[in-house]
Amino acid sequence: MKAEDDREFDDLLYMLKETRGFDFTGYKRTTLMRRISRRLESLKLQDYGEYRDYLELEPEEFGRLFDSLLINVTSFFRDPPAWQTLREQIIPALLAGKPSGKAVRVWSAGCATGEEAYSLAMALAEELGHDAFRERVKIYATDLDEKALQVARAATYGERQLAELPPELRERYFEPADQGFAFRRDLRRQLIFGRNDLTRDAPNSRVDLLLARNTLMYFNAETQLSIVRRFHFALANPGYLFLGKAEMLLNHSDKFEPVDLRMRLFKKVHNDTGHRSPWISGHTLQNPGARVSELEHAALAAGPVAQIALDLSGHLALVNSRAEVLFNLSPRDVGRPFQDLEVSYRPVELRSVIEQVQVELRPVELREVVWHRPGAAEANVFDISVTPLQDPEASLVGVGISFYDITRYRRLRDDLEQANKELEHAYEELQSLNEELETTNEELQSTNEELETTNEELQSTNEELETMNEELQSTNDELQHINDTLNARSIELDLANDFLGSLVRSIGDAVMVLDGEHRVLVWSPGAADLWGLRSEEAVGKPLDSLDIGLPYEQVAPHLDGDLSDELTVDAVNRRGRPTRLTIQLTGLRAEGGSPQGVILVMNVEDNS
Numbered sequence: 001m002k003a004e005d006d007r008e009f010d011d012l013l014y015m016l017k018e019t020r021g022f023d024f025t026g027y028k029r030t031t032l033m034r035r036i037s038r039r040l041e042s043l044k045l046q047d048y049g050e051y052r053d054y055l056e057l058e059p060e061e062f063g064r065l066f067d068s069l070l071i072n073v074t075s076f077f078r079d080p081p082a083w084q085t086l087r088e089q090i091i092p093a094l095l096a097g098k099p100s101g102k103a104v105r106v107w108s109a110g111c112a113t114g115e116e117a118y119s120l121a122m123a124l125a126e127e128l129g130h131d132a133f134r135e136r137v138k139i140y141a142t143d144l145d146e147k148a149l150q151v152a153r154a155a156t157y158g159e160r161q162l163a164e165l166p167p168e169l170r171e172r173y174f175e176p177a178d179q180g181f182a183f184r185r186d187l188r189r190q191l192i193f194g195r196n197d198l199t200r201d202a203p204n205s206r207v208d209l210l211l212a213r214n215t216l217m218y219f220n221a222e223t224q225l226s227i228v229r230r231f232h233f234a235l236a237n238p239g240y241l242f243l244g245k246a247e248m249l250l251n252h253s254d255k256f257e258p259v260d261l262r263m264r265l266f267k268k269v270h271n272d273t274g275h276r277s278p279w280i281s282g283h284t285l286q287n288p289g290a291r292v293s294e295l296e297h298a299a300l301a302a303g304p305v306a307q308i309a310l311d312l313s314g315h316l317a318l319v320n321s322r323a324e325v326l327f328n329l330s331p332r333d334v335g336r337p338f339q340d341l342e343v344s345y346r347p348v349e350l351r352s353v354i355e356q357v358q359v360e361l362r363p364v365e366l367r368e369v370v371w372h373r374p375g376a377a378e379a380n381v382f383d384i385s386v387t388p389l390q391d392p393e394a395s396l397v398g399v400g401i402s403f404y405d406i407t408r409y410r411r412l413r414d415d416l417e418q419a420n421k422e423l424e425h426a427y428e429e430l431q432s433l434n435e436e437l438e439t440t441n442e443e444l445q446s447t448n449e450e451l452e453t454t455n456e457e458l459q460s461t462n463e464e465l466e467t468m469n470e471e472l473q474s475t476n477d478e479l480q481h482i483n484d485t486l487n488a489r490s491i492e493l494d495l496a497n498d499f500l501g502s503l504v505r506s507i508g509d510a511v512m513v514l515d516g517e518h519r520v521l522v523w524s525p526g527a528a529d530l531w532g533l534r535s536e537e538a539v540g541k542p543l544d545s546l547d548i549g550l551p552y553e554q555v556a557p558h559l560d561g562d563l564s565d566e567l568t569v570d571a572v573n574r575r576g577r578p579t580r581l582t583i584q585l586t587g588l589r590a591e592g593g594s595p596q597g598v599i600l601v602m603n604v605e606d607n608s
Contacts, residue, residue, distance in 0.1 A: 008048040009033065015052055020062055022144070024069065026199045026223030031467055035068050063147075070145040071218075072112040073470040073477075076165045077119045078213065079245055082263040087123050090240050090265055094208055095127065097238060104137045107207045107234060109198060110215035111141035114152025115161065117191055118183050120211060122173050125187060134190060140204050142196035152193050155183040160480075198227050202361070203234035205394065210235055213264075214244030214470065217463035228252050232268060239268040246466035248459055306403040309389065310338050310354065317398060326403065347371030353386050354399050361396065363387045368410065381410040510602040513588060518543045518559055521597065530602065532574030549573060550581075558585050559598050568605075580605040 108117040125133040158180040174181040232255040243264040256266040306323035327343040366384040383404040510530045513522035523538040531548035549572030565585045588597035
């Protein structure tokens with residue numbers, strides 16, 4: 001049965017991906033199942049298959065489902081101690097490393113309804129001053145939920161959202177608006193909100209500070225690893241990462257080092273690959289006919305690495321001296337289609353790789369390509385790097401190809417392997433001791449792995465608890481909103497009842513209101529005094545069933561039809577005394593004019 005449920009659940013996720021473009025396969029499965037099960041309970045459905053059929057019949061349910069899956073729990077300066085550390089340590093260090101006047105780029109990933117993005121804007125504005133903030137800061141805030149982004153773009157929040165904000169910040173940065181309080185328009189222009197799927201879409205680049213608070217915890221381990229790599233690529237050097245209290249980055253020490261682990265503040269670890277193309281950080285090719293300065297040309301031509309560059313049309317645009325010698329090229333080949341040159345397919349097929357780089361806009365590395373050059377005594381071995389060339393606006397202008405000759409290193413490695421084989425014979429006498437040491441090492445390794453597994457389980461449990469805490473907070477917000485609405489309706493009902501009672505007391509000595517079947521709806525204090533029945537004894541009962549001295553048979557013919565009548569009858573009051581009554585009958589009508597009952601106003605005539 002469980003296998004069948006898993007299959008139906010996978011089919012549901014596939015449907016969401018294919019029909020709505022939301023890929024939830026990277027999210028934690030237990031969290032998704034729990035949130036979707038809530039929708040099944042509310043709709044009285046049995047399984048995921050029924051829910052899938054329901055979605056096909058009721059497209060409006062997609063919106064309600066996404067609102068349930070995309071939990072938008074946030075607030076201004078959430079976790080104040082962490083924000084205090086950010087303001088006191090990270091922001092000053094970030095600005096100190098920036099030359100005066102240079103732009104500061106910030107990315108808030110998973111911004112929800114925007115409170116944390118605006119919190120960051122206030123923190124930077126307090127540090128820089130409003131004028132410098134407008135000139136230097138650009139904040140990119142992204143989320144998967146378009147509905148939440150609309151709220152963030154409006155930048156208008158109610159009293160409840162602003163309750164935890166310090167009064168001085170609220171006074172400086174928010175202005176009264178129709179629906180609450182709006183963030184200052186002159187500072188709001190520095191924030192750009194957009195939709196971004198962290199699992200698929202390209203990240204922002206050259207970011208100085210990245211906030212992703214309580215975002216990673218919703219993804220499984222594999223997806224978390226992919227997103228952390230994107231974050232590492234997005235950050236400048238140095239760059240800072242600010243996570244939520246349930247996120248630790250325990251397995252990513254090669255990419256981030258903690259600045260304050262308890263507050264979840266990390267700094268990017270800069271990894272120098274050693275095989276970077278000079279076009280990545282230097283000047284990029286602007287167009288095939290661009291004039292290269294003599295110094296640049298000389299540096300490129302004398303470089304020890306064979307390098308060539310192609311323009312967007314696939315023609316050879318630049319070639320250095322090393323590449324000319326290695327691939328038998330000449331200056332006359334500049335401008336020729338690359339596919340017509342032998343280097344495009346020898347030593348390795350490069351045309352498909354170039355197309356891949358142009359599409360994906362990321363470098364491709366080809367390792368240990370062996371080339372037997374004609375007439376050469378031995379083969380050469382190359383590492384080949386194919387890199388997209390981009391201008392300062394990140395637009396593609398060409399492709400650079402670098403050939404790193406690693407023949408000597410390959411030969412040294414082979415010699416080393418041979419030497420290792422010879423050394424193995426010398427170590428045979430120590431094998432017994434090595435085995436004992438290996439056994440001890442394996443035991444220690446096993447213990448270490450058990451500790452790591454326990455730690456990961458604790459981390460996973462912590463993330464799950466934090467997720468459930470945010471779900472409960474979201475539910476509490478919904479209940480609070482419903483409670484506010486019910487309180488408002490209760491006040492309106494009390495006012496209406498007070499008004500109705502005042503009206504009834506004002507229009508006559510004794511008033512009865514009957515519905516269409518002559519049951520009592522209203523029994524005024526005057527009617528209670530006249531007939532001796534309290535309101536709770538009369539309301540809801542037919543008039544003819546009440547034990548009062550009103551001659552019902554004389555009144556009944558006048559209770560139906562087009563009511564607007566007056567009659568006088570002899571009755572007996574609650575003291576048993578004969579009383580002459582003048583009864584004014586008026587029809588009770590709905591807003592559309594249809595009759596709903598009758599109003600009887602009874603006045604006792606003066607017998608004196």
